[in-house]
Amino acid sequence: MPRVVDSDTMHIPDGFIDTKTALTAGALAAVGTGFALRQVRRELPPRRVPLLGLAAAFLFAAQMINFPIAGGTSGHLIGGALVAVLLGPAAGVVVLASVLIVQCLLFADGGVLALGANIFNMGIVATFTGYGVARLVGLVMPGLRGRVAGMAFAGWCSAVVASVGCAAQLAWSGTVAWEVALPAMVGVHMLIGIGEGLISALVLLAVLRTRPDLVLADGPEGKGESLRGIVAYGLLAALGLALFVAPFACPWPDGLESVASKLGFEHRETAHLLAAPAPNYLVPGITSRGLATAVAGAIGAVVAFGLALILSRFLVRGAARGEAADPI
């Protein structure tokens, strides 16, 4: 039997978030999933219904592919951005929610009471971010190259933004201090995101070359409805993230600080985690840790976008050459 149970930094287990966070995230996840289900029922032809289940099984299998990341660690696909681009954002939310529920109940991967938080981060935030970014890049850069670049950048963004949600939930629960959780989670996922973006773009390109009919068209077809859907998702994801992040945006009194110093352990952990990507977020001249992380995040985004452009140029020029040699 292939190895099916895998643990990573993004599946929150039980016991790491408190009741208010679990309930809030659960409510947001329920609203988001319910909305996605309604939209899928309205828009998806019945012929495509089994595809949702098969796409969920596909994503589960694809998550077993481990890719190497710097420093001897390896990551695996989250897949929210990829499935959203392949099948559309609403179908993506349904697929990711199914995968997360099955992983939780069948393989104990991710907590039962943390299910709402996990669905919110990886199902709704990652999916919406991925689709939105891919769509925006596609608008700016039409054509195959734009789609590949958009997919690569969307994969990176989805991993990073979802990790912000995860860090905020851990911090809101008082498990880990925000100043510690944010740089650690975002730093790690800025690296994992590179793998996510690269593998998503390669998979999308391979599917586009052989079965372009399977990929959701990004033309004008059905634009009005899905645009409304995207706006609604954007609002939901942004509202949820704002809700979780807002308590930390302002200079926070010493409540969390004292929790952090009382717990004490995370300093050691982060000292370790910080070592690898440290140059990324110790931007000189900026004192606040949160601001430094934000600036580093922005720099990371620019770098990731640059890498995505180079990748698409490299891949699609190769494709064009291949097509020129092809008689068809």
Add this chain to the structure above:
Amino acid sequence: MSGSHFDHQHPEAAAGADGAVASSPMYAAPAGAKLAVAVALITVTMLLPPSQSRWLIVVAGILLFAMVFSLVSPWFVAKRLLMLAPFMLCVVLGAALQPGSALDWRIVAAKSSLCLVTVILLANTTPFGAILRVLEKMGVPALLITTMALMNRYLFVLADEMVRMRRARTSRTFVRSRGFTWTVLATVAARLFERAAERADRIYAAMCARGWR
């Protein structure tokens, strides 16, 4: 919806190779009751204030009792727990090496492992189809249930298919470079998606032929 595709069981679960023992008293208990007890146990464990942490022993006792009655081997549970808990183990290790107030972290780790054991026991004494039927009765939307049922049915089929494709690919590939490895991984994943989509078309035809909707 007929629900006939709920009754699929993974071969290894039916054979009782690893965790599930189909003849155990726990396996025969109704799925709804097991799900309710599991969620109740997890909720109680989570809500227990740190000052009352001695009650965690009661929870552990209940779980031990359940493990005996489910005939699931303790080694299997321990193996699963170790596989799932590297993050938690790091935390516990960090707390153990840290002098001073490590107590809180011990409680968090204990609570987290108790919740994990609860889910491991639930998953290995209850067919997933039965859980889905309970969820359907609780009013979870049919589309989500169908998606999860199909996922449960084809999860190991596709996972095996991917292993076969990767093995075939490895046996035909003589070049070894880092960039090429990535391309191969992605190509295998893309082919898997295409095959899944083709299989979905066949399943739709079969479902229609059997009077779905």
